[in-house]
Amino acid sequence: MTTAEEKKVIGEQFQLRMDQGELMNCMRCGFCLPACPTYIESGYQEEHSPRGRLALMKAVTDGEIEPDEDVERSLDMCLGCRACEPVCPAGVNYGHLLEEARDTIQQNKKHSAPVKAARNLAFKQLFPHENRMQTLTGLLGFYQRSGIQSLFHKTRLNKLLPDNLATMEKVLPNVPRKKEMKNRPSFVEAESRAVKRVAFFSGCLMDTMFMETNDATIKLLKLADCEIVIPDSQACCGALHGHSGEKAGAAELAKRNIEAFEETGADYIITNAGGCGAFLVEYDHLLKDDPEWADRAKQFTDKIKDITSILVELDFHRTHTLALSEQIVTYQDSCHLRNVMKTADAPRKLLHAMENIDFREMEKADSCCGSAGIYNIVESEMSMKILDTKMKHTKATQAATIVTANPGCLLQMKLGIEREGLSESVRAVHIVDLLLEAVEV
Incomplete structure (x- = not known):
């Protein structure tokens, strides 16, 4: 629980750090x-809407209310999806305000020993390395290949996990061996004459748990006549840090990445994960005061x-035949x-071309x-409500293939397929x- 002294400090920091003009917008x-x-799935509770959260941020900034547990709970419940921004007639940069508010709270409150240890492990000891x-x-891959996972299921020990975690464990991709993860290319030539020189942001989870997707990305770029540079010194994008009240850590990772890509001479820096790309493309905001x-950061x-x-810019869908077996596809x-x-x-252009x-x-x-x-882990109940609604819309398409462009979304949709009992057909x-798959058929 936040103490009175902590609330006082957080309130003062809100006055110093929050963009008053943006809040007024x-x-x-x-x-x-x-x-x-979250507004819809909470039964239309104002505190779980963007407008309500902005009102709370402004009230704390103006000293009208304390930054208590209710304020923090409202901010934590936000997905950070930023669907509010495209529909906002005033153009409020809600995502920036949310991250600033979360960081202000997290950096000025005392965490319990378990929470402090978990945050230290994730944000300082794991993702930056x-x-x-x-x-x-690699340990996860060993668990999958060694027979331990099979035994875990046969003995029904997986039933001891919360339902969504048990299902998530089941839908995790097959993880490569650590040796394979270490043996990564740093440069790949174009298929023929190079029309573009690109640098590839390989990411942390993408280049480990989702390494096959990264390999597929490199193959597509090669087929599109790009020469590809993959800097060895690049790091995690910092999105998890930035969204979780660890902006200083995010800024350090941003600097590492900017340095890593500055000398590549690339026309573009390519990403294949929506969450990573969205954080990378806002490094200029993250480092605007440095x-x-x-x-x-702006050049990056x-x-x-x-x-x-x-791929669309290079007319990949017109210069290559994309064909699949007959199936209904949704995105x-x-x-x-x-x-x-x-x-x-x-x-959508690429899918329509198939x-x-x-x-x-x-x-x-x-x-x-x-x-x-990690919202589907820390806010499981709300996450599953949202997923259930999403699966209702998905099933209405009768699609056999659900396509997305982000690893978290991919796992979530696989989770939805399992929860609906559709794993044999979808x-x-x-x-x-x-x-x-379409270009190699």
Whole structure:
């Protein structure tokens, strides 16, 4: 529980750190309400809407209320999907305000020993260190290959886990061996004459747990006649830090990445994970007050492009035959890819170009699936409500293949498929893997 002294300090820090002008931009019009999953799934509670959260932030900043547990709970319940931003007539940068508020609270309160240990482990000891990520995911791979996972299921020990975690354990991808994770390319030549020189942001989870998708991304870029640089010194994007009240850690990771990519001479920096790309493309905001890094961050963000955007730009869907077996396909937007990177048309153009498929747009494809980083773990109840609504819209399309463009969304949709008992007839796949499947058929 936050003490009176901590509340006082947090209130003072809100006055110093929160952008008063940005808070004042909110006109309380309510256009954001229908776009907010937590507002809808909470039974239309104002404190779980963007407008309500902005009102709470402003009230704390103005000294009208204390930054108590109710305020923190409201902010924690937010997915950070930023669906409120495209529909806001005033253009309020809600995501920036949310991250600033969370960081202000987390950095000025005393955490319990278990929470402090968990945050230290995740934000300082694990995600910033590629070798430790490889070791951890390598252990997961050993668990899958050694027969331990099979035994875990046969003895029904998995039933001891909460339902959503037990299902999530079941849908995790097959993890490569640590040796494979360490043996990664740093440069790949174009298939023929190079038309673009690109640098690939490989990410932390993407280059370990989802390494096959990264390999598929590199193959597609090669087929699109790009020469590809993959800097060895790149790091985690910092999104988890930035969304969880660890902005200083996020800034340090941003600086590492900017340095890693500055010397590549690339036309673009390519990402294949909506969540990572959205954080990378806002490094200029993260480092705007750092005179040494602000310009360098802007040059970095100007080059960020999602894999689907570069493929469309290079007419990949016109110069290559894309064909699959006959099937119904639907697409679930990655919130951050759509709302922050403004990329929604490119994935659909690529899907529409595939032969033999019946593409069906699902209702509210632009609404969050409930994954939101680790939200589906820390806010399981709300996450599952959102997922259940998403699966209702998905099932209405009768799709056999659900496509998305972010690893968290992919796992969440696989979780939804399992929860609905559809694993024998429906699959979820990253768009990159589906494209490679289509071009190699």
